Amino acid sequence: MSIRPLVILPDARLREISAPVGTITGDVRKLAADMLETMYDAPGVGLAGIQIGEPVRIVTIDTSKEKEDRKPLVLLDPEIVWSSEETRPYEEGCLSIPDYYAEVIRPDRVRVRFRTLDGETVEQEADGLLATCLQHEIDHLNGVLFIDHLSKLKRDRVMKKFAKAAKREAA
Structure with missing residues (x-):
């Protein structure tokens, strides 16, 4: 196992x-x-393959609290098969958009179908933080970032800030 650059x-x-x-x-x-090692080191609660430069439909998640035993989930080819009509706001962040957080409104509950590392196809229903995390990470697999759920003004501000930072770093 090794920690990969984000x-x-x-x-x-x-x-x-x-x-x-x-x-x-x-x-x-x-x-x-x-x-998983990269996600825990960051530290984060979710990571999609593309966030370490691997454009493959794999997601790792662990929403356990700091003092609890780890409960890692590995989802291969995950897809949302059902979403509740009820929504709720959650303050999201992203390892690929460091130190930026914003409230995003998403469905409160989802059902996700995925394969495990053993090749078993599983359907799991989730709510709360896990539902938010699943939606956030599956968005990554589709080239969507959590800032895409914000207003154009907020999204443009974030993009400009990170573009400037990347330019400074390259200089």
């Missing part, structure tokens, strides 16, 4: 649509392990 806004790779995982190989298992 892809940071305005990197265009964050807008790529990720490809299906396909056959579950040793490389897929290693990628999942690297993603």
Whole structure:
């Protein structure tokens, strides 16, 4: 296992649509392990493959509290198959958009279908933080960032800020 560098806004790779995982190989298992290690090190509660430069439909999540035992989830080819009509706001952040947080309104509950590392197809219903996290990470697989759910003004401000920071870093 190894900690991988994060892809940071305005990197265009964050807008790529990720490809299906396909056959579950040793490389897929290693990628999942690297993603978990990277997510825990960051620290974060979710990570999509594209956030470490791997455009494949794999997501890692762990919403356990700091003093609880870790409860890592690895989802291969996840898709939302149902969303509640009820919505709720949640303050979101993103490892690829460091130190920026904003309230996003999303469906309160979702049902997600995915494959496990054992190849089993599972459907899981979620609410609260887990539902928000699932939607956020699956958005990443489709080239969507949480800032895309904000007003154009707020989104443009964030993009400009990160573009300037990237320019400074490159100089």
